Amino acid sequence: MISRSRSKASCPQKTHGIIVLPQRQMRSKEKGLTxxxxxxxxxxxxxxxxxxxxxxxxxxxxxxxxxxxxxxxxxxxxxxxxxxxxxNDENLAAELLRYSSERKSLGAKGIKAFLVKRGIDKELIHKALTAHTQDIEEESAKRFVEKKLKTLRNYPEEVIKRRLLGMLQRRGFSTEVIRKVMHLSL
The missing domain is CATH 1.10.10.10 (Winged helix-like DNA-binding domain superfamily/Winged helix DNA-binding domain)
Structure with a gap:
């Protein structure tokens, strides 16, 4: 039987029940490269x-x-x-605003929170949100309500209104938009 010898540097060592692994080669940053x-x-x-x-x-x-x-x-x-x-944070803010409005169905407050979370500067957020009109926000809220009405159709009307109101508020829609969309949809 051929025995292969390992150097002590590459073998784990046991000391008092604790396994101590050998130090690996230092990364290039630690080696002191330029x-x-x-x-x-x-x-x-x-x-x-x-x-x-x-x-x-x-x-x-x-x-x-x-x-x-x-x-x-x-x-x-x-x-x-x-x-x-x-x-380019300005382009990213516009892209994320469009994404969060269309795909995530978020209102102005929800979009602002989403952009802050992604590290966009507050000035750029304000600039992007001023271009985001109330019509776009209403359209997003309408799409969201239509989608949710399909799953809530078996509930009484009072429950539907209460749940939709809460969902829209959590998504950051303004009370004006919520009131308008709820009136049109129900």
């Missing part, structure tokens, strides 16, 4: 994140910081991505 190497890693990681979905400047800063990159590397990476046109 700033350019780490900068390239930051850019690569940011591009990988952007390949999944569009992200705001704040989201990328948070994720890069969480990954362990320095603030200087993060700033250079963000600047590079902005110059390349890969990060």
């Amino acid at each position: 700033l350019q190497g780490s900068q390239a890693d930051a850019k690569t990681y940011a591009l990988k994140l952007l390949s999944f979905r569009s992200r705001s400047r704040k989201e990328l800063q948070y994720r890069l910081k969480k990954k362990g990159f320095s603030t200087e590397q993060i700033d250079v990476t963000i600047l590079f991505l902005e110059r390349a046109g890969l990060i």
Whole structure:
């Protein structure tokens, strides 16, 4: 029987019932590569994140910081991505507003909360919401009510009204829009 010997560095060691794993090779950042190497890693990681979905400047800063990159590397990476046109919070705000209005059926307050959660600047949110008219909000609320009426049709009218009112309020629709849509739909 041939015995293969392992070096002590690659074998787990037991000490007092606790298994101590050997240290793995240090990552390139820990090896002390030049700033350019780490900068390239930051850019690569940011591009990988952007390949999944569009992200705001704040989201990328948070994720890069969480990954362990320095603030200087993060700033250079963000600047590079902005110059390349890969990060644009204004376009992202408009895209997310359209998505949250059409797909998620959110009202103005719900959209604002959604955009804040995604890291969009409050100025950009205000700018995007001013373009979002009440007609668009009413249309979104109508679609939502029509969809929900299909599932609530077996309930008494009072219960339907109460549930729809609560659902619309939780989605961030204004009381004016809710009143108008409820009057038209029921």
